[in-house]
Every structure is written in structure tokens, then in C-alpha cells.
Amino acid sequence: MRTRDENKETVIREKALEMIVSEGFDGFSMQKLAKAANVSPATIYIYYTNKVDLLNRLFNDVQQTFSDVALKDFTPDLSLEEGLWLQWKNRLAFILEYPVHFRFMEQFRNSPLVNHEAIKLSDFRENMKNFVINAIKNNEMEMMEPEIFWSVSY
Structure with missing residues (x-):
């Protein structure tokens, strides 16, 4: 199992907030979030079970x-x-x-x-x-x- 990195989690959270506010829920996906946060989609699932x-x-x-x-x-x-x-x-x-x-x-x-x-x-x-x-x-x-x-x- 991969270890948790607090910095990555913070970036994921900040990018998620920014994306949702600017694009709404319809424009928000885990794939887009991973790209914006500069992490692999699998990394997000270390911290969250789903969207x-x-x-x-x-x-x-x-x-x-x-x-x-x-x-x-x-x-x-x-x-x-x-x-x-x-x-x-x-x-x-x-x-x-x-x-x-x-x-x-x-x-x-x-x-x-x-x-x-x-x-x-x-x-x-x-x-x-x-x-x-x-x-x-x-x-x-x-x-x-x-x-x-x-x-x-x-």
C-alpha cells in the first residue's frame, strides 16, 4: 500500500475546491482533478474512496x-x-x-x-x-x- 503524503492531499483538496467553484459539479471528475493536481488518478483513491x-x-x-x-x-x-x-x-x-x-x-x-x-x-x-x-x-x-x-x- 502506498503511503499518504499530506502535501498531495492538500493540493488535491485545493484543486477540487477550485474546479468545483469554476466548473460546477457537472464539469468535475476525478480524472480532471488528478490532472489539475498533477497526480495519478490512483493517488486520489489513497485519500478518498470515491467522488x-x-x-x-x-x-x-x-x-x-x-x-x-x-x-x-x-x-x-x-x-x-x-x-x-x-x-x-x-x-x-x-x-x-x-x-x-x-x-x-x-x-x-x-x-x-x-x-x-x-x-x-x-x-x-x-x-x-x-x-x-x-x-x-x-x-x-x-x-x-x-x-x-x-x-x-x-
Whole structure:
């Protein structure tokens, strides 16, 4: 069995993100990825079992990076105003620092390629849920459907 090379894996991941953002999922193949990453197609399969495994693991990593940036200095106990302002700032920071990651997340989130069993739940959702619950308890907002709150807030 061939050994794993972290540098190759990093290049594979970066090239995959770039290709998906620029060409979409339809234009993405393992063969094209191997060529772009300057590795043999067999090398990719050392790290990923298939295309769906690669995509889901990329999404998990990108989602974790988003969560880390979005939750910087954030606690669910912040007031509604403070928490929303901080979320807007942190989300903008993520978009500016990781534009390819952001575009990948937006594409992937709405894709039928998402294997929901393979997607890890991040701390982000739990923190935001508790933030909204606290805002309701503190009479800073009315009870509403989560979809309405998210579409109005972000």
C-alpha cells in the first residue's frame, strides 16, 4: 500500500475546491482533478474512496472552517443585536478570507450530491439555536419559524 503524503492531499483538496467553484459539479471528475493536481488518478483513491466521499469530506472541512470563523467571539448569551452584528461581521470575514470555500458551500448545500449521513453537525447550528432561544426568552424577538428568522437575518 502506498503511503499518504499530506502535501498531495492538500493540493488535491485545493484543486477540487477550485474546479468545483469554476466548473460546477457537472464539469468535475476525478480524472480532471488528478490532472489539475498533477497526480495519478490512483493517488486520489489513497485519500478518498470515491467522488462522493471527496465531496462530503470537503464540505465537512469547509463547514468546520466556516463554523470556526462565524463563532469567533460569539456566545449564545449575547443580546439579539450584538449577536446579529457579530454574526454579520464574522460571516463577511469568512467570505473575504475564504471566497472559494464560501462559493463551494453555497453550491454544495443545494446539491443532490450531499450525503446527509456523511455530513457532520457542527457547533454552529447548536450555538445559533441557543442564541435564538435566548433572544426569545429575553423578549428580544417573537417566536417564529426558523426558516423565516434565517432568511430575514442572513
